[in-house]
Amino acid sequence: MSKDSQQQNQSEEVDLGQLFKAIGNGFSNFFKGIANIFKGLFQGLVLILLHFFKRIFWYVGAVVIGLVLGFILNATAGKSYGANMFIKTNFDSGRQVYENINQLNQLASVDRDTVELGKILNISPTEASKLKGFYIKPGTQENNIAEMYFEYRQNLDSISQTEVTYKSYKESLSSYAFPVHQIRVASTDKFIYKEIEKAFIKELVNNDYLDELAMVNVENLKREKVALENQVIQTGYLIDEYLKIKISQSQKPESNGTNLYMGDAEASNSSVNEAELLKEQLKLEEQKREVLRLMVAEKDIISVISGFPSSGYDIREWYEKYIIAIPLATFSITLFVFLLIGLGKFLKAQEGNKVM
Incomplete structure (x- = not known):
């Protein structure tokens, strides 16, 4: 073998060795990076636990104070109850129902006109003041919409059927186009629902043409x-x-x-x-x-599928209850104060380093 060939082979071996070494270093650095990430996360977790461990009495005290305040506010504040009614609209009466619900909600939650509201629902102004809102939304499920879409497509010609997709049909539907609707009434009196039910149903369809x-x-x-x-x-x-x-x-x-x-x-x-x-x-x-x-x-303009129950139920979400919200607030405030103190110490230390 000539001297030139030997030098070429040695050069190729050196190049391959360097390549494999570079690949090995790359994998080594990659796994070291992952290890450093987990190490940093672990150190961060330890620092957080150490922070709470050193100030455990502050945080426990803040939560206890929050629980006491939340319990007092829950006991003294008026509770909010709700009840649902499900109706089926006949003779395209959905528009009228939505308009009347909006009117009742305006009187109860915005105008707070207890005299007019009591007159409509045949109750006293004092009882009407306990009504806090009237809400309505379609009570139809996805499979009902699919049935409506299938029936709608049956009445179209072949060209229109290809143009109207399920998504476009669903987006084009208005709230009152659905047959079934859910009505919710909010009140501070859990036993008022059966008192207003008859007058409420009558007011929903107060329209001579529909009658x-x-x-x-x-x-x-x-x-x-x-x-x-x-x-x-x-x-x-x-x-x-x-x-x-x-x-x-x-x-x-x-x-x-x-x-x-x-x-x-x-x-x-x-x-x-x-x-x-x-x-x-x-x-x-x-x-x-x-x-x-x-x-x-x-038989009627609207069919009541499910009337109001004999009593309402608590409609507040968990985060709206004082006994949960207040302790969370006091805990968060305490944490925020300690973060501000820590930030202040860090800034002072940085300022001292610059002066030196």
């Missing part, structure tokens, strides 16, 4: 029910007569059978047997049951 629409709808459903009952009776009569004729004809040896014709069936020389009549009767009975359901579901 007339509901009345006409009930009359139409009654007429449809009577018509369906007559058709059921007539169909049953036809079935009985058909069976009588069939039995009578079957007893004659020379009979080739008897056909019963309905409407234009005779002109086309096609007969209707009792099976078809029974199907028609079942169909009419099903239509009658649907009408009876609608007579209950659409």
